[in-house]
Amino acid sequence: MLFSHLKKWNPKRIFCFLSSDLEQKKSIAPPSPPLLGPPWIHYPDNLPEWFYSSNYPMTYTEKRSPTFLTTGNPCLDFFFHVVPNTPPRSLKHLLCSAWNHDPLTTLKLIFNLRGVRGTGKSDMDGFYTAALWLHQNHLKTLAANVGSIPRFGYLKDLPEILYQLVQGSDMRRKQKAELAKKKKNIKGAKEKPSREDRMMDRSSVPREIRVLESLRRDSMKKLESSRLRRVRRREMARNALDKYSDDQDYRFLFERISDYFAELLKNDMKFYESGELRKVSLAAKWCPSMDCTYDRVTLICESIAKKVFPRELYPEYEGIEEAHYSYRVRNRLRKQVLVPLRKVLESQEVSSAAMSLYKDKFLNARFTKYLEQVKAENPKIDAGEFLPHLIVKSLIKSLKHDCRYGSVQVAELHWKRMVDGLSKEGKLRNCMAVCDVSSSMKKTPFGVALVLGLLVSELSEDPWKGKLITFSEIPVLQTVKGDDLKSKIEFVQKTGWWGMNTNFQKVFDKILKIAVEENLKPEQMIKRLFVFSDMEFDKASAKPWETDYQAIVRKYTEKGYGSALPQIVFWNLRHSTATPVPRNQKGVVLLSGFSMNLLKLFFDSELDMDIDPEIAMEAAISGEEYQKLVVVD
Structure with missing residues (x-):
């Protein structure tokens, strides 16, 4: 029944119907895009060979x-993509790939995250995440390098790692969130009752009763707070004992860290008793105090x-x-070790972090006079x-909240130092x-x-x-003016141009335009550009799959400045997957x-201009301290 009506149709009629339908669809469909051919046929003939050979x-x-x-090198991916705001999950993924590629280089890159001196990145949270990953996957390697951790950071890193192993890696993040919430609640607190309302409430209750009621409330709060503290301390102690007895890996690292502190303290006591005070380490400062x-x-x-005073060596x-x-x-x-x-x-002397944190307290203790003295002489504030x-x-x-003069001066002196x-x-x-x-x-x-x-x-x-370029949609060349940081x-x-777009190529279009207009010679061109960005650039090339760096090379070559292409230092500041160049790209640093x-x-051009990203990474982790790191498992 369903197909019986088709018998009445003439085949020629059916063909005409289908043909007209196809013609109608063709008229509605969008025009086909033109053929472009492979990208390399559109480029000049004098481009370098690497331009065509990216796999x-x-x-x-x-x-x-x-x-x-x-980049083609997992270690270089870790070095370039891990920044202070990288999520722990992404960091661990990059870390795992890098370790499978080259364990020793990856270990050096982990310690490079923590390094506050030399060529380190001062990324404390990133280092802690990596250290916990090492504890989970390569415990013996972490334990073998415990002595190197303070040389890249400070001794307090050791108890902090144990703390996060017991409390969880996200505990610090939760504490920061709670602190921010408390500050927000303080700022957004409800308005207090008016003075008239408070006077009315007071007049209805005798003063003696109000005082007694206030004392009773305070006493109840103190008792409840004391009870809660005891409960929390008991829970902490039980958790610590359970972790120590049940987790063999944690106990292994715990004993290694306590051994390290005990040895330092025993050596320091020998220096103390012999009068060699300059040889005393900072172990007593960072050793956790009782309770x-x-x-x-x-x-x-x-x-x-127990390791400083072992039972077998002390008859008492x-x-x-x-x-x-x-x-x-x-x-x-x-009494006998930490206090003396x-x-x-x-x-x-005060560290730079403590100086910034407690500067308002210092202002009450002849601090302003000290700042004036420091400003007149050589700055001695550590930065x-x-x-x-x-x-x-x-x-x-400090400027926003109209703080006292000393707060601004601390920042100025930090910068100068x-x-x-x-x-x-x-x-x-x-x-x-x-600057993006x-x-x-x-x-x-x-x-x-x-x-x-x-x-x-x-x-x-x-x-x-004194010159820099800011760019978003339009690049602006600025000559920075001013006598101080403020x-x-x-x-x-x-004077900057802040916009929604990130047109990176316009920066080089502007440089080339100036070079052509001024008829600059190749040797007069800028030799190195530091690009501080998140690498999320706008699409600015009409050529398919031409990266921003390839477009820059092409434009320089077309203008006759191929030999004057500057070394570009791509400095990543935000977590993303964008990678401007592969690992072996000459003349580029990541x-x-x-x-x-x-x-x-880059001081005094220590790195060659034709360096590639891998060589720059190796230079960053080539210091003497990095040579002491060892991979055990």
Whole structure:
């Protein structure tokens, strides 16, 4: 029945019907795109050979510009893509791939994350995430390198790793979130009752009764707080004992760390008793105190005390119960070791982080007079461990909240100390910074780009000293003006062009336009550009699958400046998968992070201009301390 009506149709009629239907669809369908052929037929004949020979997988940036998916070297991917805001899951994925490729290089890169000196990145949270991954996958390697951790960071890193193993890796993140929530609640607290309402309430109740009621409430709060503290401490102690007894891997690392502290303290006591006070280490300063948070969570003080005062070497402990022995050696460690050694370590110097944190407290103790004295002489405020953007953040916060004069001066002196310290190590020759100020840079990366760009401009030699380029949709070449950090920051903020787009190629279009108009010779061109960005560039090339760097090479070649192509330092500031060039691209460096330490690689042109990303990475982890790291498992 369904097909019976088709018998009435003439075959010619059916063919005409189908033909007309096809013609109608053709008229509706969009026109076919023109054939382009392979990309290389559109390029000039004098481009370098590597331009055509990329076999690495490609993808798109967030803004649809072609980019590489990987450098081709998992270790280099880890070095370039891990930044302070990288999610732990992504960091572990990159770490696992890198370790499978080259364990020793990966171990060096892990410690490079923590490094606050040399060419380290000062990424403390990233290092802790990597250290916990090592504990889970390569415990013996982590334990074998415990002594190297303080040389890249500080001794406090050791109890912090144990703390996170007991409490969980996300505990610090939760604590920061709770603290931010408390601050927000304080700022958004409900308005207090008016003075008239409070007077009415007071008049209805006799003063004696109000005082007694207030004392009763305070007493109840104290009792409840005391009870909750006891409950929390018991829970912490039980968790610490359970972790120590049930987790063999944790116990192995715990004993290694307590051994390390005990050996340092015993050696320090020998130096103390012999009067060689300059040889005393900082072990007493960073050794957890009795009943501090680290001790309550891990119970490490008991272990250290028993190793400093072992029962078999001290006859007075023979025959006494274990609990009494533990109590006595803990107390003895405090009185006879930590207290005298900490007295020796007392100093008038204050670290940069503590100076920033407690500057408002210092203002009440003749601190302003001290700042004036320091300003008149050589700056003696330590800024070695302070990240540049945190200095500027502190300055802006002080100006925003109209803080006292001393708060601004601390930031100014920190900046001066940092610039002077770096200047003594070398200069940046023929260098200029290019700062991404587009909307994709978010909050912190945006500030880091500007501050690192400003730092490069101050460290550069003439004629590029004080100059930088900001770019989003339109690049702007700026000559930074101002005598102090405050005026320089205000100048950059006022004169920059902030936009939604990230047109990276326009920067080089502008450079080439100036070169052609001024008829510059190749040797007069800028030799190195630091690009501080998230690498999420806009699509700006009409040629399919032509990356931004390939487009730059092509444009320089077309204008006759192929031999004057500058070395480009791609400095990644935000977590993304965009990779501008592969591992073996000559004349390009791939860096990342918020620390200025990696700038030292370029002082006085220590790196060749035709360096590739792999060689630059190896240079960053070639220091003496890195040679002491060992892979065991």
